[in-house]
Amino acid sequence: MTNNTAYVDFNTLERFMKEVFITVGVPESDAQICAEVLIAADMRGIDSHGINRLKPIYIDRIKQGVQNPVTNFEIIKDFAATAVVDGHDGMGQVIGKKAMQMAIDKAKMYGIGMVAVRNSTHYGIAGYYPLMCVEQNMIGMTGTNARPSIAPTFGIENMLGTNPLTIAMPSDEEFPFFLDCATSISQRGKIEVYARKGKKLPDGWVIGNDGESKTDSKEVLKMLVDGTAALVPLGGIGEELGGYKGYGYATVVEILSAALQSGSFLSMLNGIENGKKIPFHLGHFFIAININAFTEPETFKKITGDILRELRASKKMPGKDRIYTAGEKEWLVYNERKKTGVPIDLDLQKEIVQLQTDLGIKGFNFPF
Numbered sequence: 001m002t003n004n005t006a007y008v009d010f011n012t013l014e015r016f017m018k019e020v021f022i023t024v025g026v027p028e029s030d031a032q033i034c035a036e037v038l039i040a041a042d043m044r045g046i047d048s049h050g051i052n053r054l055k056p057i058y059i060d061r062i063k064q065g066v067q068n069p070v071t072n073f074e075i076i077k078d079f080a081a082t083a084v085v086d087g088h089d090g091m092g093q094v095i096g097k098k099a100m101q102m103a104i105d106k107a108k109m110y111g112i113g114m115v116a117v118r119n120s121t122h123y124g125i126a127g128y129y130p131l132m133c134v135e136q137n138m139i140g141m142t143g144t145n146a147r148p149s150i151a152p153t154f155g156i157e158n159m160l161g162t163n164p165l166t167i168a169m170p171s172d173e174e175f176p177f178f179l180d181c182a183t184s185i186s187q188r189g190k191i192e193v194y195a196r197k198g199k200k201l202p203d204g205w206v207i208g209n210d211g212e213s214k215t216d217s218k219e220v221l222k223m224l225v226d227g228t229a230a231l232v233p234l235g236g237i238g239e240e241l242g243g244y245k246g247y248g249y250a251t252v253v254e255i256l257s258a259a260l261q262s263g264s265f266l267s268m269l270n271g272i273e274n275g276k277k278i279p280f281h282l283g284h285f286f287i288a289i290n291i292n293a294f295t296e297p298e299t300f301k302k303i304t305g306d307i308l309r310e311l312r313a314s315k316k317m318p319g320k321d322r323i324y325t326a327g328e329k330e331w332l333v334y335n336e337r338k339k340t341g342v343p344i345d346l347d348l349q350k351e352i353v354q355l356q357t358d359l360g361i362k363g364f365n366f367p368f
């Protein structure tokens with residue numbers, strides 16, 4: 001963090017985001033959900049997907065007419081433990097929360113619930129939705145497709161979205177097992193954070209048309225848009241480090257997100273038609289697994305906790321004194337930020353001030 005970083009408490013940021021959403025036409029209860037999903041990212045240190053996305057990914061898109069502030073959540077098909085929903089290009093967070101709630105309700109009845117969604121928009125951190133399951137003693141899983149950014153192994157063209165495959169499972173510890181990440185080595189939001197800070201990207205995150213790694217963060221953001229660079233799947237460029245595994249998992253997410261709801265996929269998701277911006281028509285899937293239908297939740301949590309503890313207690317590599325399990329770092333950041341608030345860098349401060357001016361929002365005493 002630099003000297004220019006300001007800190008804002010969770011509650012103030014959440015209220016501000018809710019107000020911004022309301023001002024652009026999102027109904028109050030939906031605005032609350034949208035703000036909740038974004039603050040859930042900021043609380044856990046997932047800075048690529050919190051308030052920094054408020055303007056470019058949601059407010060600008062609503063203003064451009066490619067996303068509806070009012071969400072029409074239409075159930076297309078409801079078959080016992082499964083359902084298909086059409087989100088009609090409404091707010092991805094609202095569609096996501098309602099769809100995962102449907103999956104949870106089905107899992108209460110049938111042991112498992114799965115909901116596939118069509119015509120949605122960016123739903124924020126995938127992790128928000130599986131965490132809803134953990135609160136109900138369930139395992140939660142979700143995935144989403146996204147505008148094309150990952151090149152297949154041996155390819156250079158951005159074809160697959162960053163397609164997170166996210167899973168949360170309760171444990172007997174203070175935090176769950178919570179694996180929430182893209183199927184690319186990195187993702188656009190993280191590159192935006194590097195560009196904001198004027199930092200070079202680590203080698204191997206991005207492949208250019210010439211097959212070489214690209215590291216200029218600002219340049220890469222443009223190249224990803226004009227198609228002269230693509231993100232690299234988990235594992236890396238080529239086959240040597242198993243890049244085909246990340247490529248395979250990204251494809252799994254693309255198929256589950258699109259094919260079960262007969263929806264758009266790959267290049268159809270680039271948000272452009274005849275040179276004009278159009279809705280992204282994203283697909284998501286949500287799975288809730290009721291642990292109670294298999295075993296005692298307390299037994300499940302104990303075994304999960306034992307697995308996580310044994311992993312963390314294993315021998316460390318030279319120079320490292322700690323092994324983490326997924327979800328642990330987010331829990332540590334959450335505990336820290338409860339006290340300090342969320343760090344807001346200078347560019348983001350300017351964006352927040354601009355939003356207040358443009359939308360006539362008053363009553364927030366930010367320390368900048």
Ligand SMILES: NC(=O)c1ccc[n+]([C@@H]2O[C@H](COP(=O)([O-])OP(=O)(O)OC[C@H]3O[C@@H](n4cnc5c(N)ncnc54)[C@H](O)[C@@H]3O)[C@@H](O)[C@H]2O)c1
Pocket residue numbers: 046048049122123124125126127144145146162163164166178179180181182183184185186187189190323324325326327328329330
């Ligand atoms: N909506 C979308 O289209 C979309 C697309 C891509 C990503 N995302 C979101 O972006 C966010 C960040 O994704 P990312 O790919 O940059 O994640 P990331 O690379 O930061 O990985 C985060 C995950 O790795 C775990 N982790 C980190 N260090 C660890 C360690 N040393 N040991 C064990 N586990 C560790 C974390 O607990 C967390 O589960 C996620 O919330 C994801 O849902 C959303």
